[in-house]
Amino acid sequence: MTKPRTGRVAKIWRDGELVNWDDANIHVISHVAHYGSSVFEGIRSYETPTGAAVFRLPEHIERLRDSCRIYRMPLEYSVEQLVQATVETIAANDLRSCYIRPLVVRTGEQMGFYPIGVPIETFIICWNSEILYLGHDAQEAGVDACVSSWRRAAPDTFPTMAKAGGNYLNSQLSKIEARQNGYHEAIALDSFGFVSEGAGENLFVVHDGALITSPIAAGILHGITRRSVIQIARDMGLEVREQNLPREMLYVAHELFFCGTAAEITPIRSVDKVPVGEGRPGPITRAIREEFFGIAKGRVADRHGWLTPVPIGAEAGA
Numbered sequence: 001m002t003k004p005r006t007g008r009v010a011k012i013w014r015d016g017e018l019v020n021w022d023d024a025n026i027h028v029i030s031h032v033a034h035y036g037s038s039v040f041e042g043i044r045s046y047e048t049p050t051g052a053a054v055f056r057l058p059e060h061i062e063r064l065r066d067s068c069r070i071y072r073m074p075l076e077y078s079v080e081q082l083v084q085a086t087v088e089t090i091a092a093n094d095l096r097s098c099y100i101r102p103l104v105v106r107t108g109e110q111m112g113f114y115p116i117g118v119p120i121e122t123f124i125i126c127w128n129s130e131i132l133y134l135g136h137d138a139q140e141a142g143v144d145a146c147v148s149s150w151r152r153a154a155p156d157t158f159p160t161m162a163k164a165g166g167n168y169l170n171s172q173l174s175k176i177e178a179r180q181n182g183y184h185e186a187i188a189l190d191s192f193g194f195v196s197e198g199a200g201e202n203l204f205v206v207h208d209g210a211l212i213t214s215p216i217a218a219g220i221l222h223g224i225t226r227r228s229v230i231q232i233a234r235d236m237g238l239e240v241r242e243q244n245l246p247r248e249m250l251y252v253a254h255e256l257f258f259c260g261t262a263a264e265i266t267p268i269r270s271v272d273k274v275p276v277g278e279g280r281p282g283p284i285t286r287a288i289r290e291e292f293f294g295i296a297k298g299r300v301a302d303r304h305g306w307l308t309p310v311p312i313g314a315e316a317g318a
């Protein structure tokens, strides 16, 4: 019988120790609970023919380090230590595939938002459940998106290169608006009115055979899946451009897709009820999706060294 996948696992990594799920608590007076002072990552580990493998783990941990640096959070661990800790946490929970959530939070017991000197705690959580961020058949059928009335933060307000908990208040507003109006996902514009990204993922336009995506100055998270798509497309000989996208480009795109760790590669079939191309996933989106999963799931050679193997079960001698 296959094990039920509820999300919950046995062990969480907490500052160098593997603790029981129920013991990974923080106090209600923690700085993070009041002022949103957390940075985090979302990572996937896939099952491959040779065992579990984490997709682009060092790059995710490097972004976590950079998020800490932006918010002046003194991270006590090196990238190498957190990579190793992530592998150990997956192995300790014996997970063939999972979603991984490294999290750095300001905790302590004080009142007031000034963060310097407030204790920092670091966790690595594995989530043992399928993440279907945009719904069950989203990746095959495509999703309906709308342009949100909520803009992304202006460049001199919140640093969007940091993957900070507080950034997701903005994402929550655009996501609520989209869902309440019957769409799967929201697309946010930046403060200048150019296309930024989805509520929880980056976006690519396919136009005249070329891929175009918003630049990092357009209020986006500098996505690791986005970087992977750029590489895969270039490997296929496709032209890729990072340039400002006017909103109307969404209505004349030949193909459009979201990409991110949670969304993976999800075709967009309409924007504001205007069908994208023929209203179904196009050939370039399908080819990129195929190659992306081919590499992530070990069916295609890992030519760029994107996979970190995890010794679990029999391979670990357990």
Ligand SMILES: Cc1ncc(COP(=O)(O)O)c(C=O)c1O
Pocket: 042, 171, 197, 198, 199, 200, 201, 202, 220, 221, 222, 223, 224, 225, 226, 259, 260, 261, 262
């Ligand atoms: C707002 C936002 N943009 C983009 C992304 C995609 O980033 P990545 O591909 O590194 O997961 C995410 C996913 O975490 C996100 O939350």
